[in-house]
Amino acid sequence: MNSSSLSARSFGSRLALLMMFSGASCLAQGSVTGLDAASALELAKKMQQEAATAELQATLDGNLKEFSITTGEVGSQASGLAEQSRVRAAAAIYREALKTDPTNAELHFDLSLALEKLGEAPVAQEELGSAVRLDPNLAKARNHLGIWCMVKGETSKAENEFKAAILADPHFVEAKNNLGVLCGREGRGSEAVELLRKALEERPQYAQAHVNLGLVLAGERKLAEAEKEFRNALRSSPNSLAAYSALGMVTAKLGRGEEAVGILQKVTRLQPNSAPAHLNLGIALAGDGFDLPGALEQFSEAIRLDPASAAAHYNKGRVLFDLSRRDEARTDLEAARGLQPDYPDVLYLLALAERQLGNIQRSAEVLDHLVTLEPGNSQAQHLFGQNLLLLGKTAEAIHHLQIAVGADPNDEAALYSLAQALRSAGQPEAKVFLERFRSLKQQREINDRIQNLGSYGLELANAKDWPQAVRNFQEAIEMCGQCASSVDLHRNLGLIYILKGDLEEGKRELETVLRIKPNDRDARKALQSLPSKEPKPD
Incomplete structure (x- = not known):
């Protein structure tokens, strides 16, 4: 915030507080509270700082776009008798x-924060509301009202x-x-990035904005x-749990599971009563089956802390x-469904569990709800169709299997x-669909x-077996034709030729890569690094 404008605006409240304490009728009140005007103003400043910033929150569950909001103030209460006494x-x-x-x-405004x-x-x-009505240009009050509205979904x-x-x-x-x-x-990513970058231009050490x-x-x-921003936040605020959790x-999303587990374990040690912290650690532990019993322990603790x-x-x-x-599994999945009836991942896994337990009718009922929510969910439509076949409802099953194939032709x-x-x-x-299946297979x-030839070709190149590496890539390119891997195959073969000394x-x-993909930076950079031909002597 603009410090000069704040100090000017604060003068009126400071003067009012000093006048209050100079009055004989209020001296008794001052002695009862044990707080003087300077302390009251200092506490107001602290509460204003805590209340000014909203933070996004996400968990590893989902795609990191399902944000919730946390603030330093809205909905929070003073903790501890001493703090409550001072605020009161x-x-x-x-x-x-x-x-x-x-x-x-x-x-x-200060009274609103204390209350x-x-x-x-x-x-x-x-x-x-009174603060805003009395001074519509009181920026910090408008900002805080905005936070309240955002928390309430307005x-x-x-x-x-x-x-x-x-x-x-x-x-501000x-x-x-x-x-x-x-x-x-709200999913307006480009606007969000622009605004947050502007905030950071004015205050590069603003850890919450980095997060x-x-x-x-x-x-x-x-x-x-994103990782760079979280590390910037930790440079500004080395003890920021929000930054550690986000990092x-x-x-984990970058595939560095063990590193992620170490970071998230630190967060749970520092925030043992945070259900989201235990949830994130559990998800990291469960990744690729890394430590399922450990993950189960973390999810159980998250549920203990937040049963909802x-x-x-x-x-x-x-x-x-x-x-x-x-x-x-069914017990917890039913609990999740009770808390969030339209949670697609829950519904699909619950249907799968019911099917494997032999409850085909129950599985079909769950899937019926899921495909109503998400008609384009190919996996759900496919499983629903299989269940309907087992229940003898062939025509209905074919209908849902056709939807599944339409949603995902591959x-x-x-x-x-x-x-x-x-x-x-x-x-x-x-016959038509069977032929399509055989063609896809x-x-x-x-x-x-093609993938195996390319991977093995790179291993051969690392071992400097240039002839066999070249043969592998040539065979892969011939099989690929104009497939999606052609750029990578030609680029890798070109680099192998250069490494073996066959520059031409x-x-x-x-050059073939650039004809297919003119903006391929790696191919262009490699070409620019090649020595130009020396002119032949006369």
């Missing part, structure tokens, strides 16, 4: 000061308040951060950029399912199931062969 004393002082100066917007700390949310919001109002705060104080970086948080949560920017970037699958999540967490119940059910403990399993169902029903179209086998062949392959 400050609130009494602000109220007394307002008797002397009832139109002081600053005092109404918020004391858990008196309705009265706090009334005081905040997005349009929140956006208007943040914009009003920025208009009143163009250097917290308001820019908060508007960026709102845009990120928020990183989470928005992670939600856009820009994981390397752990993105590290559908994500914790789902993930515990998922681990129990992977451990072949189907009955127990789903071999769905194609085969549909071909078999049509053949059993005596439908001539069965053959193409997959060719792609696998290498140049030819790299």
Whole structure:
């Protein structure tokens, strides 16, 4: 925030507090609270700093775009008797000061923060509303009202308040951060990134803005950029649990599982009563089956701390399912469904568990709900169709299998199931789908062969077996033709030729890459590094 404008605005509230303490009638109040005017103002400043910033939160469950909001103040209460006593004393002082100066917007704002700390949310919001009415240009009040609106889901109002705060104080970086948080949560990624970068231009050490920017970037699958922002946050604030938690999540998404587990274990040690911290650690431990018993322990702790967490119940059910403990898995999956009835991942896994337990009718009922929610869910449509076949509902099964194939024409399993169902029903179209299945299977086998040739060719190149490496890539290129891997194959072959000293062949392959993909930076860089031909002597 603009410090010069703040000090000018604060003068009125400071004067009112000093006048209050100079009055004989208020000296007794001062002695009861044990707080003087300077301490009350200092506490107000601290509460303002805590209340100014909103942070995005995400968990490893999902795609990192399902954000929630946390703030330093909204909905929180003073912890500890000593702090409660100080806040209560400050609130009494602000109220007394307002008797002397009832139109002081600053005092109404400070009182609102104190009441918020004391858990008196309705009265706090009334005081905040008074502050805004008395001084519509009090940026910090408009910003805080925006946070309240955002927490309550009143997005349009929140956006208007943040914009009003920025208009009143163009250097109010917290308001820019908060508007960026709102845009990120609403899926307006490019706007969020722009706003958060502007906030960081004005305050490069703003750790919360680095975390928020990183989470928005992670939600856009820009994981390397996100990791950089989280590390920037930790440089600014080495003890930031939000930054450590976010770094752990993105590290896991980047495939560095063990490193992620180490980071997230630190977060749970520092925040043992945080259900999201245990949830994230559990998800990291469960990745690639790294430590399923350990993951189960973390999910159980998350549920103990927050029994209403559908994500914790789902993930515990998922681990129990992977451990072949189907009955127990069903219990947690049903709990997750009860908490969040339209949770697609829960519904699919619950249907799968019911099917494997032999409850085909129950599995079909769950899938019926899921495909109503997500008609384009190929896996759900396929499983539903298989269940309907087992229940003897062939025509209905064929309908859902056709939807599955339409949603994902390259789903071999769905194609085969549909071909078999049509053949059993005596439908001539069965041959068409069976042929499509065989063609896809053959193409997959060719792609696998191309992949294997390329991988083995790179191993041969590392071993400097240039002739065999070249033969592998030449065979892969011949099989590939114009397939999706052609650029990588030609580029790698070109580099191998260069490494073995055959510059002309290498140049030819790299030029082929640029004809296919003119903006391929690696191929262009390799070509530019080649020595130019020396002119022949006369």
